[in-house]
Every structure is written in structure tokens, then in C-alpha cells.
Amino acid sequence: MTISPCRSSVFLDYKDLHQLLLAVQEKCYENHSRQMVSISIPIDFIDPLVVLDKYSQTNTLNFYFENKSKGEAIAAIDAVSKLEITSKHRFSQTEEFIKDCLQNVINFGNTNQPFAGSHFFCSFGFFDQHYQLDYPFPSATIFLPKLQVAVKNSACCLVVNYLIHSRVNIHTILRELQTKIKNLQSLANNSPNIEISAAKFTKNQINNSATFKHSVLSALEKIESNHLTKIVLADALDVRSCKSFNLFKSLNNLRQLHPNCYIFSSSNGQGKNFIGASPERLISIQNQQLITDALAGSAPRGKTPTEDATNANNLVNSSKEKHEHNLVIDFITQRLSQLGLFPQVLAPRLRQLSNIQHLWTPITAVVPPNIHPLKIVAQLHPTPAVAGAARDIACAEIRRYESFERGLYAAPLGWVDAKGNCEFIVGIRSALIDGDRARLYAGAGIVAGSDPDKEFAEVQLKLQALLKALV
Numbered sequence: 177m178t179i180s181p182c183r184s185s186v187f188l189d190y191k192d193l194h195q196l197l198l199a200v201q202e203k204c205y206e207n208h209s210r211q212m213v214s215i216s217i218p219i220d221f222i223d224p225l226v227v228l229d230k231y232s233q234t235n236t237l238n239f240y241f242e243n244k245s246k247g248e249a250i251a252a253i254d255a256v257s258k259l260e261i262t263s264k265h266r267f268s269q270t271e272e273f274i275k276d277c278l279q280n281v282i283n284f285g286n287t288n289q290p291f292a293g294s295h296f297f298c299s300f301g302f303f304d305q306h307y308q309l310d311y312p313f314p315s316a317t318i319f320l321p322k323l324q325v326a327v328k329n330s331a332c333c334l335v336v337n338y339l340i341h342s343r344v345n346i347h348t349i350l351r352e353l354q355t356k357i358k359n360l361q362s363l364a365n366n367s368p369n370i371e372i373s374a375a376k377f378t379k380n381q382i383n384n385s386a387t388f389k390h391s392v393l394s395a396l397e398k399i400e401s402n403h404l405t406k407i408v409l410a411d412a413l414d415v416r417s418c419k420s421f422n423l424f425k426s427l428n429n430l431r432q433l434h435p436n437c438y439i440f441s442s443s444n445g446q447g448k449n450f451i452g453a454s455p456e457r458l459i460s461i462q463n464q465q466l467i468t469d470a471l472a473g474s475a476p477r478g479k480t481p482t483e484d485a486t487n488a489n490n491l492v493n494s495s496k497e498k499h500e501h502n503l504v505i506d507f508i509t510q511r512l513s514q515l516g517l518f519p520q521v522l523a524p525r526l527r528q529l530s531n532i533q534h535l536w537t538p539i540t541a542v543v544p545p546n547i548h549p550l551k552i553v554a555q556l557h558p559t560p561a562v563a564g565a566a567r568d569i570a571c572a573e574i575r576r577y578e579s580f581e582r583g584l585y586a587a588p589l590g591w592v593d594a595k596g597n598c599e600f601i602v603g604i605r606s607a608l609i610d611g612d613r614a615r616l617y618a619g620a621g622i623v624a625g626s627d628p629d630k631e632f633a634e635v636q637l638k639l640q641a642l643l644k645a646l647v
């Protein structure tokens with residue numbers, strides 16, 4: 177077979193790959209087995225959002241994740257292996273699935289470059305079971321993509337995963353791979369396909385302001401009677417546009433309007449997408465170094481530098497906001513300690529976003545190799561930043577107060593690799609997109625001293641910022 181050189185052929189030894197694939201197939205014949213091969217190739221820079229735009233299809237699982245502050249973005253297209261879970265134990269089942277898959281992976285290429293090797297993309301529901309029976313996502317979706325394009329600063333890495341067995345044609349695989357690389361590299365100077373015109377839309381708040389404030393007052397009574405100390409109440413906004421939402425335009429807007437947030441999108445393979453811009457990291461692990469965020473306590477950004485500084489000052493000095501925040505620190509440190517980790521609480525700081533600012537305390541720990549990232553996700557979710565304290569009581573009350581399914585809102589979403597590196601964020605400030613309809617979600621933490629008007633205003637501020645990016 178002749179393989180003509182393409183721009184990236186210098187980075188990929190087709191001859192070696194050919195031999196490896198033939199040897200793998202030979203083994204598959206002998207053992208009547210299947211073998212996953214993960215091929216990592218450095219390629220010229222392409223925007224992963226462009227890859228999502230060009231390659232994602234409504235009937236496949238896709239995932240997008242961007243962390244501008246770390247210069248990272250990743251697009252994962254279609255699944256070569258997947259698991260959907262609708263029952264309890266979603267985190268432990270996910271861990272098992274990932275471990276099982278990894279036992280059957282052979283790597284080809286340099287796995288030391290950023291984002292090389294197998295990555296598993298996961299999105300979870302807030303609760304382990306949805307009460308809305310027709311909610312379009314299961315309570316966990318995990319997949320190993322067919323195609324993954326990731327950037328770290330200006331370095332770009334392509335990963336393709338193939339399932340090799342006795343019936344595949346190795347020559348066809350190699351030819352397809354070469355075409356894929358060529359087509360991808362032709363996207364180098366593209367930007368997402370975005371039309372400029374704004375669409376007309378109608379809005380429908382799930383709760384009117386009186387209902388939300390009434391829930392806050394009722395929650396405050398429960399807090400006063402020591403039933404719980406904190407509860408996070410969310411609201412949803414339904415939007416109907418005169419035409420279908422453009423996923424790429426929305427994601428592009430989100431990354432421009434919220435450069436300090438994690439931008440994400442997860443599809444269900446049936447045309448629905450869950451997207452958003454979240455400031456909250458659940459866990460990130462790189463070379464066994466874990467970092468997590470206690471993020472709770474909020475104030476709007478000021479319209480002038482003076483007003484902004486006053487708001488920030490009031491926020492850091494408010495005992496109510498500090499109490500709301502400290503509950504999250506205490507919970508995270510306790511839960512990490514229960515896993516045998518030694519959490520270090522870093523100095524508190526402000527997380528200033530385009531529309532809002534938060535009290536923020538990063539917490540770090542070293543993770544021994546025997547603790548899988550999913551164990552930590554299971555241990556931390558949901559923190560009091562999105563549920564409350566005590567957690568089980570708060571979760572039960574959330575189900576009573578909120579008249580809509582949280583679904584993927586405020587739940588962990590991210591990726592894990594073969595080395596135990598991972599990045600999971602909390603899917604707040606998010607929207608479920610379904611054609612010309614979108615449901616937007618945001619919430620606010622209620623503690624003793626919360627003012628129903630202010631909490632309602634905070635939720636509206638968050639929802640409006642999201643709406644601006646979608647329409």
C-alpha cells in the first residue's frame with residue numbers, strides 16, 4: 177500500500193503503525209478477541225471548537241471543554257466505546273468501566289505530549305436518578321471518543337481510537353486516518369461557522385419571582401429551626417427562539433463573554449446538548465496534584481471601578497457570605513480527609529467574572545495512585561456550593577422546592593485519562609438546548625441572613641449572562 181505524505185506525516189510513522197495494527201489483528205484472530213488501539217499524533221494548531229462544529233453529528237456523542245486560563249480546549253467526537261447509566265452507583269460503575277477499557281488499550285505515538293492517550297469523557301446527573309422520566313440524558317454518560325482534538329497553549333494533539341478485531345481492514349483504517357489528518361489540517365485557519373444575526377425569542381421563567389422568594393423564606397424558616405444550615409435553590413428559564421439555537425455560536429459567545437469560566441458542551445447523541453460557562457472546578461488532577469475550589473458567596477460586579485471595589489469589599493467582609501463560603505471549605509476538607517488525603521487550604525481570594533464575583537478558596541492535596549479520580553468525584557459531589565448542609569437534608573428539600581428536574585445542572589462534567597489526570601467542573605450556569613428551545617439554570621445559596629430579593633436578583637443576574645450568550 178502506498179501512502180502519500182501529508183503535512184503531518186513527519187509526526188506519524190505509518191510503517192510502524194501498519195505493523196503494529198497487523199500484529200494486533202493477528203492476536204485478535206488467535207484469541208478471538210478485540211483490542212483498542214489509541215493513536216496520538218501531534219498536529220498543527222486547530223481550534224477544537226471548529227472540530228466540534230465540523231465533525232459533530234446529532235446522532236453521536238460529542239463533548240467540548242475549554243479552560244482558557246490554562247490555554248486548554250478539547251473536542252471529543254463520537255464514541256468507540258460508551259456506557260450510559262441510569263441507576264445508582266454511577267460513579268463506581270464509571271470507574272469500573274474506565275478501568276476495564278484501559279486494560280484493553282494499546283497506545284501508539286508519544287503519550288507524553290499533553291492530552292495524548294485515551295481520555296474518557298463523562299457527564300453526570302445531579303441526583304443519581306432523575307425524577308423526570310423523559311429527561312433526555314441518563315444519570316451518567318461515559319465514552320471513549322473515536323476522535324479527539326485537544327490544544328494546550330499552541331500545541332495540538334490528535335487522538336484516534338480504533339477497535340481492532342479480525343474483521344476490520346487495516347489498510348482501510350490507515351487510509352481513513354490519513355484522510356482524517358489531511359481534512360483536519362485543512363481546518364487550521366478556520367473559525368466556527370457563526371451567523372451574526374440575532375434571533376427573536378420568548379422567555380418563560382419556571383417560577384415567578386414570588387414563588388422563588390417564597391421558597392427562600394420557607395428555607396430560611398427551616399434554617400432558623402436548625403433543620404439545615406444551607407440550601408442552594410435554583411431556578412430555570414425557558415427560552416424559545418424563532419430558529420434553532422446554533423451550538424457553536426453559543427459556545428463561541430460563552431468563551432468570549434466568560435473568559436474566566438470553563439466552557440462546556442455535552443451531547444446525548446439524540447440532538448440535545450447541555451452547555452454552559454461555569455466558574456467552579458470540582459477537581460483537577462495533574463501528576464497526582466489535586467486542586468479543588470470552594471466557591472460560594474457572591475456579589476455583582478460594579479459598573480465603575482469604585483462600585484466594583486465596594487462590592488468586593490462588602491463581599492469579603494460579610495459574615496453571612498463568609499459563613500456560606502466556609503461551609504463549603506469545611507465540607508471539602510472533611511470529605512478529602514475521609515479518603516485519607518491531606519487537604520491544604522490555600523489563602524482565600526476573589527473570583528471575578530464578567531458579571532459577578534465570588535469568594536474563592538482553592539484547596540490542594542496529593543492523590544496516591546490507588547485513589548481513582550472518580551472516587552474523589554463521588555466523595556465530593558454535591559458540595560454545599562450546589563446542594564447545602566447537611567447534604568442529604570438539603571438534597572431532599574431541593575427536590576421539594578424545585579419544580580423542575582435538575583438533570584445535569586450543578587453536576588460533575590469532565591474527563592479522565594489513563595494516568596489518573598482529570599478535570600471535572602460543576603455544571604452550573606448551564607442550559608439544555610433542544611432545537612429552538614433552551615432551558616437555562618442557575619441557583620443561589622441560602623443561609624441565615626439571606627435576603628429573598630437579593631437571592632432572586634443573583635439568580636437573574638446569572639441567567640441573563642447565560643441568555644446573552646445563547647441568543
Ligand SMILES: C=C(O[C@H]1C=CC=C(C(=O)O)[C@@H]1O)C(=O)O
Pocket residue numbers: 408410456471472473474534560561562586604605617618619620621622638
Ligand atoms: C449554584 C450556583 O452557584 C454557586 C456557586 C458559586 C456561588 C454561589 C452563591 O453565592 O450562591 C453558589 O453557591 C449557580 O450559579 O447556579
